[in-house]
Amino acid sequence: MSEEQTILLVEDDRPIREFVASALEGEGYRIVEAGTAAHAAVEAGARRPDLVVLDLGLPDRDGIDFIRDYRAWSAIPILILSARAQEANKVAALDAGADDYLTKPFGVAELLARVRALLRRRQADRDAPEPVIRFGDIAVDCVRRVVERRGEPLHLTQIEYRLLLFLASNPGRVLTHRQLLLQVWGGRGVENHQYLRVYVGHLRQKIEDNPTQPRHILTEIGVGYRFQP
């Protein structure tokens, strides 16, 4: 891996682009800026960035279309910047293949944390996958299909295990209700978000110290869930 990681920043509003670029440059990333989707597509092909930071409201094209086209040839993480009052838009972008989102107005600390998490994940994806996922006092052994808490085996149902595995293998990433239902229930009942909520509730009871204020399985209201190791 090269010392300097490249981030493609696609944002049409100049002040926001400038402050995001200077914040990221301050952290030692190389920034490629684009103000339009067309320009961004060219830069994405030429510079091969390690991460794309994308504003959903671009002047020349719908950001969601851009994500779909981009996902056709690249698995590079995408971080979306979106205005509030766009819940449906956010979900559509995540379903199209974006990895995470930030709602405007956002702070620099938040931005940097998200960027770091996404780049770290990209690095982890390149490394050989670990057969045991560890977080907090939980260990998930994907080979033996056993979950342990402080060394004690934890009894999970089939659904709970599949749900936990999918969440834990996508740390830091926002998973939409639809993505989770598709992955865990396999397409059946994709519209039945209630099932998902009930099982997330059960899972929290088993793995969280305080299920009402979870540390690992975080709720993204109106969007989905995010797993935090």
Next chain:
Amino acid sequence: MRIRDYVPALLASIGLTLVVAPLRALLDLSNVALLYVLVVVLSGARYGRGPALLAALAGSLLYAYVFVPPHFSLAITEIQYLLSALILFVVALLVGHLTASLKGRAEEIQAKEKHSRALYDLARRLTATLTHEEVEETAGRFLGEVLQATEARLIAEADFPHPPRPASPAILHAAVERGEPLVVPDPARKLTMVLLPLQGSAGSRIVLGFEITPSVACLESTWGLLKTVASVVAVALERAHFAQVARETEVRMSAEALRNSILSALSHDLRTPLTALVGMADTLTLGKATPERQQAMLHALRGQALAISQQVTNLLDMARLRSGAIELNEAWQPVEEVVGATVQLVKSQWSDREINVDIPMGLPPLRFDAVLIERVLWNLLENAIKYSPAEMPVDIVVRPAGDQVDVMVCDRGPGLPPGGVDELFGLFRRGQVESTIPGVGLGLAIARTIAEAHGGQILADSRPGGGACFRLRLPVGSPPSLEDLEETA
């Protein structure tokens, strides 16, 4: 039907003859003649003119044949008998005719009375209608009951180019131009289509179209009735139109009032922090403040900007809620999830504030829009944090309350203002009129609007020991069972 009326008239004449014939020795001829007249009168009253005529003819012939000597012969020997047979015939004819006319008149009056009762009923029902669709439905039901009409509908001028079959645009225009009802035969269905133009003083051009059987269409009373129907329905339509206009005006006026209050809120409550922002930015640009001061100012700058952002969010939320553009995206979900997520959000903004959460196990899932309920809880928590001393914790307590669930957000602030608690929920209302605490007084109004959209409410209580409790109360409803899910798994 016609024949059926004639048969009893004829049978009555023959029957009378059979009954009276054996008694002819006892009865005077003139009395017998009167009995025949009686039969004619009854036939006329019962069956109308034709049967009365038949009864008169049959009666005269039977009288001449059976009773007038020589018996059982039509031959009449004496001129006197001929005269009495003729007089019987003429009298029977006249009386029968008169009786039948009276019957016809009575029937006509009865039909008219029925129609006017139906019309009265129609007018009464139309007064309860408020919309175009309700008028259409009421008129259709009336025509169906009274004229057995089908397919009744109102055809507005905009729909003239695409009229229902078998009408054509030209016929619709002709009906409106002439102001007269027009009929279009519909041979395929053996019905007649009637196009009734409705003329309102508002200049609207609407046609009431429906289909009736040709036999109903050729009755004179039908057309008299339809004329009245047309004017009654036209008046109802006009009223519906003006009611609509009035509703729209009212909405526009309240939107106008809202816009004014938003403008005044913006000018005061947003300009003040913006002025501070500009001032601090300028001071920092000059670069003359001490480094510590600069740090403090940068920190304040960020805080001010976030506060403005929050106020703008509230204003936008209120505008969206008020415009009715919000669609509830409801789903069954555990209430602890949205509470947990909101607390997490609040803690990211007020990281050093203590927030205690008390949620019992086993609460039923509720049906709500998580994004909007999060706004409610955020607003309640924000108020609690802003209006109470920084060292006092804020408590969130969730409790079932009968067929409802209460989410209470309690603080140790100054408590509720004495008197009007309801005032707090108004737009741009604040606990203290002029306050250094930032905000435009929209939070509670938004919370209440959202809670009510969910069939719930927001209540405010004073807290024992000082402070206030705001309570979001949501109905429990009947969640669907999850058994089918286990099977799928």
